[in-house]
Amino acid sequence: MLPFDAAPSGTPDTSHWDLMQIQDLPYPHPGVPDARSGPRFLWWLFRNQLGGQLKALAWGLLHFASVSALPFCVGIAVQAVVDRSGARLALAGALLAVCCAGNALGDTFLHRAAITNWITAAARVQQLLARKAALLGSALTRRVAAGEVVAVSTGDVEKIGWFVEAVSRFTAAALTIVLVCVGLLVYQPALGVVVIIGLPVLALAVLPLLPRATRRADVQREKAGRATELASDTVAGLRVLRGIGGEQLFLDRYRRASQEVRHAAVRSARMWSLISAIQVLLPGLLLIAVVWHGVHLARDGRIGVGELVTVYSSVMILTYPLRHFEEIAMAYSFSRPSAKRAARVLSLERATDTGGSRAAGTLPSGDLHDPDTGLLATAGRLTAVVCGDPDAAGRLAERLGGHPSEKGTPVTLGGVPLDELPLDCARTAVLVQDKDPVLLSGTLRELLDVPASGAVEPSEALAAARCEDVLAALAQGSVGAEDPMDARITERGRSLSGGQRQRLALARALVADPEVLVLDEPTSAVDSHTEARIAEGVRGLRDGRTTVVFTSSPLLLDRAERVVFLHEGRAAAVGTHRELVRADPRYRAVVTRETDEEADARTAGADGAGWDAAGSDVAGVETVGAGRGRALNSDGRHGGPESDRREGGRLTDDRLADDDVLHQLEEIEETA
Template identity: 45%
Template sequence: FGIVWMVAQALMPAFIGRAIDEGVAANDTGRLTFWAMMLLAAGVIQAVTGIFRHRFSVSLWLNAAYRTVQLVNRKASQLGATLPKRVATGEVVSVGANDVAHIGNSVDALGRAAGAVVSFLVVAAIMLWTSRPLGLIVLIGVPVLLIAIGPLLKPLQQRNLAAREMQGELNNLASDIVGGLRVLRGIGGEEVFHQRYVVESQRVRAAGVRVARLQSVLDAFQILLPGIFVVFVVWLGARFAAEGDISPGELVAFYGYAAFLMLPLRTATEFANKLIRARVAAGRVIAVLRLEPEITDPATPVAAPRGNTLVDSQSGFVAREGSITALVCDEPADSAAIADRLGRFVPGDVELDGVPLADMSVDTVRRRVMVSDTASTLFSGTLRDELDMTDSGDTAVLTRAIHTASAQDALEALPDGIDARVEERGRSFSGGQRQRLVLARALVANPEVLILVEPTSAVDAHTEARIAERLRDHRAGRTTVVVTGSPLLLDRVDIVAFVASGRVVAEGSHRELLATVPAYRRTVTRGEEDES
């Protein structure tokens, strides 16, 4: 449609010239009517194809942009825990907010660029047929103009790339500031990070100005060079008409061609400009798509076993089937490492009922073993959909999970209760409310093996005691691991495993370990007894 739309516009000067020569000059009403109808037909065709061209251009823009979003989202889901280790949050934001738009813009301009090329060839052919010198000037002159603009394109691409890198870094900084705002307020670091953000944003602004400065020169050349060329073609055509080499109608047509050539020239340079931005954006998207997950499916996955006893050979930790096992480590890094291995987010020698997790498909492991850690967050949407990720529609299950997580206060504060909409990342909730809702979501999923990492670190002691008491009943008969240092939780689990220097050195009840293992006592009481 872009080609037909522009060719129809290119033929109009030829029809006008014929109408003047064969109709007006020859005083032939019939030929004048004929070419007037041809001109009307060309206008109708241009109008109709223009509508469809615009619709298809918008459709192509949306397809290109949002299919890119789908590809990135699919890759993000495939990468899982690998993504935040390889790509900063701000970079992903830049890909989704800016890069997809540049890719869509290039596809949008593609149809008009194709029409510009074809219409240029059509006009050049008509001009060659009418006047070989003028036709050759157009046929050679237009590519020369594009080549003259070419030296500006490479520096523009380099400046766009530099600005894009800085924008990604700025988004990273903004994400860090927003994510740690509560902590910054607590330590009085808001002003420090504010000044840092001001400095970085000014760097991005300066990079944008450099891009705009070169872009303005390119835009000026897009108008100046074609304008000079059009003036030259019109002047030359007037000379030929004065010498009798071309007719008055052909002179009018040449003027129309010269004016029309401004459009394909501008379209070609616009497409080149958008293509440069799209190449930079596509490079960032491809960088994400090229990433490979740390954990992949084995060549021949085995079936999942029936039992749910989880064993980490590296640390000696065992989560027995049907029990709530607490994991306490003298080093927080060991707790995170063991939880990651148990959930198969990093390679490790972990078995589920005697079958290595590495021999099972990632999908099988994710369905059997769920890890809910402190990085878990809430998404936008209704709270019901947020908690019921399996879309079971069972309100009783939701109510029971919310009760166990002691999150009724979060629902009571919402005007529509469980059907209220949740803001992005659950910003409308307090830190404790978000943590309890995340816990409720994990309980609704009801996996056969559930690993909870510090599930009550942001709640008060009374709420924590209620959760600890209710969790045992809720997870009865299921394998549960609680990574925590909270005495309230530890006192209500079936067994506690204490890890020192990366290995399990003691197992027993919380009270037994307090009495017999000094290192455990120091870990869970934070050295209070020693100070006293």
């Protein structure tokens, strides 16, 4: 995708864009598109490169006029030979030379102008899509399918550019046909009338077939979009699919989707081949009619041989510009759904004004407060948020980053509503890292080269995120990289395990050192030993900075300075982890995944196991509930006596028998 600058989205269109060339790309600002519909968007693109269109039209007229004038020159030459006129033969030769020169010149520069128009139109669409993606952020793929976004930003931009540049060539061809018909009518009225009647029939004969061809093309696009989306989803989850043995299942699904695309493409191609056949058949029939009528006129002496040759050659030559009628119909048929998809993406807007109603200046600081849930993250402290619904937790994390709530109540930072801040200021003040962060390809140094306060060095962030083994793995896997910071990371970090990717993403967020850092399940893919060390590292590095962690892991919760428990969308309890485990059974049920039956069994002391006042298992960790012998994983979930956690396709022993967790439970029992 083409790069773009950070010019404000409200910058108006400027007329100097019409004169820009390919070397001037990217545009200082691509403009504000008319995204109300696909045709309006296509018209907007055409208007914004009007200079290039006029240039292509001029060269196109020179090219088509030169080609169409050749039959007149040949007719003059033939008649001159018949009449034995050397002067007219010389004139015909000179005219032929001029026409050939005009043809060569016009064809060369028409091709140059057409390609320029195509590339600049596609580049403008790509810039617009890139800006829209940057503006919407993660909200884009929630409102538009990922496959559709990929289709718009790749194949669709080429089809849109094709139609935009084809308009000028079609206009030149249509004007040339009109001029030739008028010239034939003046030159030889008897045959010119036949041509004038026949050419509109040729041009309009395929119109009844275009709606059906367009529908078939739309079906093909739709199926291709679904196949692309399925492919992207399969590739993104390939590691998981292999782990559960579902790789073949999804491969079969993609194979079926691919076959559906092939069948739809064949049906669409059949219709377009029929249109092409008609475009060949009808000009042939017209040519036969002209020759048949012309022979009779020549036999009667009403026209000369040169005139017959001229009309015959003109009709034959006109099949060349007539092909542009088929091309413009095909280009519009293919580009219309593409433009519709692009307009749909470009019409998406943030619910809040990206410019903000407050002037950019000093970033606000203080408590982070969400009025909808009552969540209050005290300034300078590590606050953990426990929510039984992971989806609700993800939505709340996004809302804390400045995204509006369903009720429209803004989140405030130090009493300042985030939606009143300019978008870049809001993102600088509050950084949200979701549970599925993306690692861009490049070196580790480039990955950590993000806008930051400068207070946290990359080495400190990597140490806090416990990335020692990640650095060793990167150094070992990169040939010629002595410094791990110069080791290359593959696309989306696919060569790393899930836990390694998660820790690198955490280090990147720590390097940014925002005023408020919101982390959504930052350790869900790491083992309990590493999780405990990460909790200590994050708390130490973020000391004095506001940090909000969405998690249900006892290890992280125990190291938080403040825990907020959300129940049914509201802050139901606030305190430390140990206080809430002892005092709030709802909190204990979420953190330990305790079922009602297990709670009843614990209360009754089934199998000699029970919970003390602190909410800890009296027997340690081996018996939880009705003698089921289950242990707690590091994220608070129950597992078997040998509970395993899958990390990036590899199984790691993750039982609560780890020393850190046992020590935590022993301390809770002692305080009880």
